[in-house]
Amino acid sequence: MPEASGRDALLVEGTVRELLPNALVRVELASGARPAVTAHVAGASALLRLRPGDAVIVEIAPYDSGRGRIVGRR
Amino acid sequence: MSVQKAWGELQKMARACRIVVDTLDVLEGAAVPGITTKELDRIAQETIEKGGARPAFLGYRGFPATLCISINEEVVHGIPGPRRLREGDIVGLDLGCVVDGFFGDAARTVAVGRISPEAERLTTTTREALVAGIDMCRPGKRVGDIGHAVQTHAESHGYSVVRDFVGHGIGTSLHEEPQVPNYGPPGRRERLVPGMCLAIEPMVNVGRPEVDVLDDGWTAVTRDRSLSAHFELSVAVMPAGPWILSEPYPYAQEGAEEVANA
Numbered sequence: 461m462p463e464a465s466g467r468d469a470l471l472v473e474g475t476v477r478e479l480l481p482n483a484l485v486r487v488e489l490a491s492g493a494r495p496a497v498t499a500h501v502a503g504a505s506a507l508l509r510l511r512p513g514d515a516v517i518v519e520i521a522p523y524d525s526g527r528g529r530i531v532g533r534r
Numbered sequence: 535m536s537v538q539k540a541w542g543e544l545q546k547m548a549r550a551c552r553i554v555v556d557t558l559d560v561l562e563g564a565a566v567p568g569i570t571t572k573e574l575d576r577i578a579q580e581t582i583e584k585g586g587a588r589p590a591f592l593g594y595r596g597f598p599a600t601l602c603i604s605i606n607e608e609v610v611h612g613i614p615g616p617r618r619l620r621e622g623d624i625v626g627l628d629l630g631c632v633v634d635g636f637f638g639d640a641a642r643t644v645a646v647g648r649i650s651p652e653a654e655r656l657t658t659t660t661r662e663a664l665v666a667g668i669d670m671c672r673p674g675k676r677v678g679d680i681g682h683a684v685q686t687h688a689e690s691h692g693y694s695v696v697r698d699f700v701g702h703g704i705g706t707s708l709h710e711e712p713q714v715p716n717y718g719p720p721g722r723r724e725r726l727v728p729g730m731c732l733a734i735e736p737m738v739n740v741g742r743p744e745v746d747v748l749d750d751g752w753t754a755v756t757r758d759r760s761l762s763a764h765f766e767l768s769v770a771v772m773p774a775g776p777w778i779l780s781e782p783y784p785y786a787q788e789g790a791e792e793v794a795n796a
Contacts, residue, residue, distance in 0.1 A: 462699035
């Protein structure tokens, strides 16, 4: 029986609210109930093009729901 | 890192794997047009218990049966039920058992009656990919070499390998470290050492590699609903090379010498 190859992280949609220092971005999640997360950008080049208002896909760590990685645009 | 098994433990592993493969032989004979998958599950459970073992999948993370049956576009983890096998189906049978605290795990895709040349080619290629993977189970190789061998073989025939499920270490539990993907670059991941036991299981699709899990929470199907095949054997890494724990190699001779002589 094969094992599920775990990407444990949860993928959610959100909107860029604010660019922070240290290549961090504050993202407001589309499911508004949850608080905004502070997210790292996966891949530096993508950072240059991110602006507040951009729709992005964020991968949220299973252990710390306040942190995430931006893995793509929506 | 996976546990290195002692000789006595490997003997127990071999016993469990023997029972699994013997049961698969029985099931392959029973997979004829008209039989229900539930009936095959019953045969699987009876045969395993007759062999003095316990089903490993029954109750594993809530799986409701002894046998995983995956027909045609179903990749793995199909649940037995009232569905009847039809002439021309290819049926993945995946089975595990526990004896004396050690697990055996193996799978094969069998033909129901006459199957299309395309289905035939797919199952043959998947079996060859398994052999290619097993051949990498030598001390000094790495887990990535296994995946690379499997992927290269499958893709050279125009097929794709499933990413969402992977092979695994096996021993005193069904799934142990390390994970053994069927893809990826060679020379990466964990180093293979003697006494490691791995379940190597290529899942190969005719179409795209993506899979979806149905609403039952288990059955994985190809997203494009193309045919998929699955073969699996449990192997120990030995100083002299791979030891298929359910020796001898259970399929037609092609490829068998390759492992024996390499």
